[in-house]
Amino acid sequence: MSIRIDPAKCNGCGRCAEICPGNLIQMVGSGKDRKAQMAYPDECWGCMSCVKVCPVQAIEFYIGSDIGGQGASLTAAVSKKEIDWTACKDGCILQQIITERQKANKY
Amino acid sequence: METKIITADLLIIGGGAAGCYAAKQAALRNPQLKIVIAEKADVRRSGCLAAGVNALNAYITKGKTPDFYVDYAKNDANGIVREDLLLTLSQRLNQVTADLEKMGLVILKDENGDYVPRGNRNIKINGENIKEILAKGARRQRHVKIVNHVNITDFLVQDQQIYGAVGFSPKDQVAYTFYAKAVLVATGGASGLYRPNNPGFSKHKMWYPPFNTGAGYAMGIRAGAEMTTFEMRFIALRCKDTIAPTGTIAQGVGAKQINQLGEVYETKYGLKTSERVYGTVQENKAGRGPCYLKTTDITDQQEQDLYHAYLNMNPAQTLRWLENGGPKTHNVEIEGTEPYIVGGHCASGYWVSTDRQTTIHGLFAAGDVAGGAPQKYVTGALAEGDIAAEAIVAQLQTNYPPQPATIAQQADALIQRGLAYFENDPNNSSIATVEQSMQAVMDQYAGGISQYYGYTEAGLKIAANKIKQLQQTIEQAPVTNMHALMSLYEVKERLVVCLCVIAHLAARKETRWHSFAENLDFPETDAQFNKYVNSIYKDGDIQIIYRDFVKRDDVYEHSN
Secondary structure: OEEEEOOOOOOOOOHHHHHOOOOOEEEEOOHHHOEEEEOOHHHOOOOOHHHHHOOOOOEEEEOOHHHOOOOOEEEEEEOOOEEEEEEEEOOEEEEEEEEEOOOOOOO | OEEEEEEEEEEEEOOOHHHHHHHHHHHHHOOOOOEEEEOOOOHHHOHHHOOOEEEEOOOOOOOOOHHHHHHHHHHHOOOOOOHHHHHHHHOOHHHHHHHHHHHOOEEOEOOOOOEOEEOOOEEEEEEOOHHHHHHHHHHOOOOEEEEOOOEEEEEEEEOOEEEEEEEEEOOOOEEEEEEEEEEEEOOOOEOOOOOOOOOOOOOOOOOOOOOOEOHHHHHHHHOOOOEEOOOOOEOOEEEOOOOOEOHHHHHHOOOOEEOOOOOEOHHHHOOOHHHHHHHHHHHHHOOOOOEEEOOOOOOHHHHHHHHHHHHOOOHHHHHHHHHHOOOOOOOEEEEEOOOEEOOOOOOOEEOOOOOOEOOOEOEEEOHHHEOOOOOOHHHHHHHHHHHHHHHHHHHOOOOOOOOOOHHHHHHHHHHHHHHHHHHOOOOOOOHHHHHHHHHHHHHHHOOOHHHOOEEOHHHHHHHHHHHHHHHHHHHOOOOOOHHHHHHHHHHHHHHHHHHHHHHHHHHOOOOOOOOOOEEOOOOOOOHHHOOEEEEEEEOOEEEEEEEOOOOOOOOOOOOO
16 A cells, blocks of 8 residues: 655655655655655555645555555545546546535435 | 754644644633644644544434433443543533534535434534644644644653653654643554554555554653553454445445355444454354455445545545445455554543543643543544643643753753664664564464454463563664654554553453453453553553542542
8 A cells, every 4th residue: 555656747846745644755856856755655554645735646546465456546636626536547547536525425 | 963942831742633623722712822733744634634534423413412422432331431531522522513614624414504413423524624624723823833743752751740842853853842831642542553454565554543653652651640441452343455444334325244144243242343343253253254344235326425435534445446346346345453542432541630631740631642531533532622721721820830950951861862773783673673573462462363352361471571572672773764763763652552551451350342352361241340440650560550430420630
C-alpha cells in the first residue's frame, strides 16, 4: 500500500510533503528540478492526503501486492464542490466516481 | 541542531480532534490566553481522521438521553467504565455536533431539518474534510499558535507538577522546548504494538494510524502518572487486506456476518463490539472460516453508494472493489486486526478526574489518550477537549508554582540525550529489527492474532522479560537521520506501552471481554474484578492498583 509520484507531472510545490501525516515525502533537487519523492513507501498508511492535496494530480495511490493489489491506481482531482476520483489499470480507466463535497453519505 | 524555546499559558500536545477543539474552546473562554499546539504532522490531515470519517458514532438521537448513551457504553464494556466521565461527555455530544456543523461539517438532514440517524446513536455526515474543519477552528483564534511537524518526546515534570515538554522537528531539524503553566495531552492511542495483519510491505495499512505510537501514554507512564484499564485492548473487525471499516457495510446495507457455509453466526456470540470479533475468531478456529459480510444480494445502487461512502473515509477499499470485483460480485471477507490501545473505543488511558486532569498536577488528558470512557469516538473526543478546556481556563486563573531552575536543565539534558543517539554504533541491531521483535513477542506471548488473542500468565512473564531486554537494545540502535531518530523514539514509546499492557493483562485474572482480554488461565468473568485495574510506573516496574468503581453522579478528584 503506497503511492507513486510522477516526476514529469510534479511541479515541486511541496504541499504533499507538508501534509503527509507520517512525514514520509521529501523534496529533492532545487529550482525547476525540485521534485517530491516518496522516501519511505513501506511506511504509508494510505490516507490519500497527498493524493488529494496535489494540484496537478501527480500522485497516484496503489494497493501493495502483498495484500492483493494487481497494479490498479487511484487519483483524485479536488475542487471546491467535488472530488473527481479515477481508478486506472494498465492505462485504461476502470471507473470514474465523483463525490460531492456538500453531500452526506447515504450510509 | 538549532534549538527553539516557546513559552505559553497552555501547551496542547497533539492537534487532533480533541486537541484542536480544546484550543478553540479555551481561546473562546479566555481570548488572552497564549495557547500553543505542538503537532507531530500537519493539523489539517493528522491523526486518525486524516482520511476522513464516515459517520458521527456518538450522538444523542431524538428521544434518547445522555444516560442512554452511558448505559450503552457501560453494557458494551461489561461494566468497566467511568460513568462520571461518560455522563459528562454524553451531556456535550449534541452541542459539539451543532458546533461542528456551524464550522462547516456536512450533516444529513431530513425534511424537518433534523439530523438523519444511523441506528440509535449515529448520524450521517460527509466527513472527508472533518480534520481540515477542526484545524481551521483552532487556527482562526488569535492567540492560538500551531507548531506543525514537532514530535514531543518527554514531559518536563518535577514533584508531580508539569512545566512543559521537549521534542524534535525532523523536517526543520530543530529541538524544541515548550514551557507552559498547563498542558493538555491529546496525542491519541497506540498502534503497532502487536504484529499487524500484513507485516510486509503494507505493514502500515492498519486500522489506527501507524503514526499514533502511544507517545502520550509513554510520556505519562514514565513521568509516574496513573493509568487505567490498559488490559482492555481494542481489536477491530475489518475488511480483509485493506483493513477498511465493516460497520458501513453492516449498518449501511444490513449485511450479516456469515461463515464459509453461509450460516449467519453473529447472533450465536452476541452483538457487543468484542463479541463480534470473538464470533469470527471462533468460527475460524472451528474450521468454518473464512468469514464474510454477505453483500452479494445488494442492488447496483447500493454498490455504487458503498463506493462513494468508502471514498470519503477509506479509498483503498473502493479501489480494491474496482480492481477485484465489487461487493455485489463477492461477499466481503472479514478478519480481526491486531490489538490496539485506544481510549476512544476502549477504556485504556490516563486515570483522570471528572474534569480530565491526570494525577500530574496541571496535566490534562482528552480524546483517545484519556481512559475510562470507551465509545467516545470523534464527538466524545471533542466533548472531552471542551471539558478539559473549561477546567484549564479556570485553573489558569489561580496561582501557579514558579518554574524551578532545574526544569531548564532537565529540558537541556533530554535534548542532549536525543542527540547522543546519533553516536550509536552503526553495526548494532536496527530500529526496525527491534520493532519487529517487539511485535513478535507481543503476538506470541501477549495474545496477538496468531494466538487468537489468548494469553497465559506464564506467557506474559516471558513477554515482560523480553520487552525489558528490547528496551536496552533500542537504546543502542543506530540512528543516521532525523527520521530514524523519530523512529527510535516511537519504538521506545511502544515498548513502555507494551510493558504496561502486559502488567494490566496479568492483573485482571478473569476474562471480562472475549478477544480484547482473553485470559486462558481464567476463562470466565469473575465479580471480584468489578474494579478498575490501574497502574503507576515506579523504579522500572509497573505497579498495579485496584480501584473501586466511580459512580455516575460522582465528581471524582484525585486524593494525592
